[in-house]
Amino acid sequence: MSEVLDNLRILKPVHGGYGLAFIDGATVFVAGAIAGERLSAQVIRRKGRVVWARACAIDEASPDRRDHVWPQAERSGVGGADLGHVSLAGGRRWKAAVIADALERLGSRELADEAGPVMVHAAPGDAERDGLGWRTRVEFTVDERGLAGMHVPGSQRVVALTDMPLASPDIAELGLLGGDSPWRSRWKPGQRIRAWGGYIRIDRTWHDAAGEVVADPILSVTAGEDTYEVRADDFWQAHREGAGVLHEAVARAVAGRGDASVAELYCGSGLFTRVLARESAAVFAVEGAGGACAQARANTADQGNVEVRQARVDRRFVEDEIIARRPGLVVMDPPRTGAGRETTRALARAGAERIVLIACDPAALARDAQVLLEAGYHITQLDGFDLFPYTHHVECVGVFDRARSGAV
C-alpha cells in the first residue's frame, strides 16, 4: 500500500496541472486537486523535499469540481485530461491564475502588474459541446497486446483505451480503439500512431481511412476567411477552432497598421502570414521545417508581397536578417520552449513598434515577455485562449508596444 498524505490544503494551481500544498516541510504537487480543497493524496514519487501525489479522497471540494469527463483517464492516470475534474469555467480561471503566477515568478512583479488580470477565453462551440470532441489530432501508443492506448505520465506503462472523449468525431469514426479495431493487424506493439483529418500514421507511414498508404497527405483547412493546405506531418493547431481563434486574435492585433515591413518568425504553414500580407506592404516570414515552408509559400502564392525563408531562427539569424529590415511589426509564434532570451533580446534591437507574441506555454511566455519589458516594451494586451479544454495547456497572445498605448 503506497503512502497517503492526509489533510492537505491546496493553496493554488501550478503549471503542469497540479495543485500546490505544503506538509511537514515538503512541497507537494497534487494531481486531481483544485485550489482551496482539503484532501488526501496518494504519493506517486518523492525527490528530496518535493513530493508528487494524486488526490484520492476529497474532504472539502471546490465549487469548480465536476465528475471527471473521461472516467477511464481518471481511473488509470493516463495523460491527456489532467483537468478533467474541473468545470470548463473553473479550468479557465485555473489557467488565468497559472499565467499570472508565471508572469510574476518567472518574469517580475512589474511584468505581472503591466499585464493586469488575464482573461482566458473559451473557443466557439466548446460550451455547447461541454468542452468535448475538440481534439483533431491524437497520438496513441500500441500496447503489448496490440491495442491503441496512452502512457501514464512519468511511466512506461501504456493503458489501452476504450474511448477518448476529447477527440473530434472523425477520429472516433476511424475505429482505432478497442479489441475489435480493424487496424490491429496493421500495427505492432510499441509503435506510435497519429490520427488527423481522416488519416492515420503508423510509425512514419500515413494511411487513409480505408488503409491505403498515402505518401504525404495534405489537408485543406480554413481559418477565418482563409483556406490553407497543410501537410499532415507539420504543425497545425489541435483544437478544431484553434486556428480560427488565433487567426482572429492576430488580425485584431495588427488591424489597420499598414506597416511597410513585417517580420514573422516561426510561421509554420502560413496561418498568420496571409493576415499579415493583407495588412502590410511586405512580409518576411521565417520557418525552420522545409515542408511547412513550402506550404507557407503555396498558401500565400496569390498575395505577391510575401517572402518565405527556410531558416533556423536564433540570435545570429535575427542579427543578420531581421535587424537590417527595420520591421515596424514583428509577429512570432515560437515552439513550446519559447524564442529564448538571446533571440528575443536580439529581436528587440530590431526596433519594431509592435511585437505580437503567441505562446503555448505560460512559463515561456513569461520569460520572453520579461526580456521585451527589459528592452523597453510595454504590454498593451494579453489574452489567454482555452484551446485545450480539460488539460492544463493554454494558448496566449500578447501585444507589446514600444510606446504605451491603449488596448487593441
Ligand SMILES: C[S@@+](CC[C@H](N)C(=O)[O-])C[C@H]1O[C@@H](n2cnc3c(N)ncnc32)[C@H](O)[C@@H]1O
Ligand atoms: C507553434 S508552431 C507555429 C506555426 C504557425 N504560426 C501556426 O500557428 O500554424 C511553431 C513553428 O516553429 C517552427 N520552429 C521551431 N523551432 C524553430 C526555429 N528555431 N527556427 C525556425 N522555426 C522553428 C516549427 O517547425 C513550427 O512550425
